[in-house]
Amino acid sequence: MLTTQRKKLLLARLAAEGQLVAKALAQELGTSEDTIRRDLRDLAAEGLLQRVHGGALPASAAMGDLAVREQVSTADKVALGRFGASLVEPGQVVILDGGTTALQVARHLAPGLRATVVTHSPTVAIELAQHAGVEILLLGGRLFRHSMVNVGADVIAAASRLRADLFFLGVTGVHPDAGLSTGDAEEAAVKRALHARAAETVVLASPEKLMAASPFVVAALPEISLLAVARETPARVTRALLAGGVQLRKV
Incomplete structure (x- = not known):
């Protein structure tokens, strides 16, 4: 799976389930936890989610000025x-x-x-x-x-x-x-x-x-x-x- 496809999947799953667990996603997608964590870091840098221990949560939409x-x-x-x-x-x-x-x-x-x-x-x-x-x-x-x-x-x-x-x-x-x-x-x-x-x-x-x-x-x-x-x-x-x-x- 391409990186862009995987990130789209992560965001869709986050919207549907309200949280992401890196270990479970790595097992499901047949990739390493490091790869999932790197994807989460990239998405967090774009303000699309909030990383937490073990995964991610939705980023608050109330962060504007x-x-x-x-x-x-x-x-x-x-x-x-x-x-x-x-x-x-x-x-x-x-x-x-x-x-x-x-x-x-x-x-x-x-x-x-x-x-x-x-x-x-x-x-x-x-x-x-x-x-x-x-x-x-x-x-x-x-x-x-x-x-x-x-x-x-x-x-x-x-x-x-x-x-x-x-x-x-x-x-x-x-x-x-x-x-x-x-x-x-x-x-x-x-x-x-x-x-x-x-x-x-x-x-x-x-x-x-x-x-x-x-x-x-x-x-x-x-x-x-x-x-x-x-x-x-x-x-x-x-x-x-x-x-x-x-x-x-x-x-």
Whole structure:
């Protein structure tokens, strides 16, 4: 089998089954594991899959910059944002991550809400400014333009001085085995620091993030308090996620 044919087969199998196991594929195709691993490396370099130990998972379609992500799953993000906003209670200290779904949470906070919201996203902070009763704490650092969030040692140091009730964590990959992941190492470090400072962490995951993986792990699925997904999420996907040990709600 030619290399191009084999790679097309790998991508078709990944789309159909949701994962690839290098050893099993090598046996099936009568080739070496090294050959399969080389194919997977090439496909990962093209952004077509995410390599994991022993094989590969689908690459997250949520890896584009903020402008690109604003065009993806817009109705689902509105519903998820509205649900997230409903979880915020008066007087709470809430950490709100960056990203398009976080913007929807900010937009749907109750008009008279009095609470403190901490964020490392200037974009989210500007949106929160529309809520007169919300005290806004903006964590400063180096601006990571891809996601429009501040990252670096200063953000992590500031996070260590927080004690929050709730953290809305944004990720680009949600998978029962690969966990919660994102595409940048420094951004992942900030997310881990914020997650560690909240009593509860909630992930609002639009469809393109589910059963996909990104390079840098933030947390295992069972470590969060709740995963909210779109109402139309297929049953096979919700079953797989629930098997991963997470509390899940369709909204």
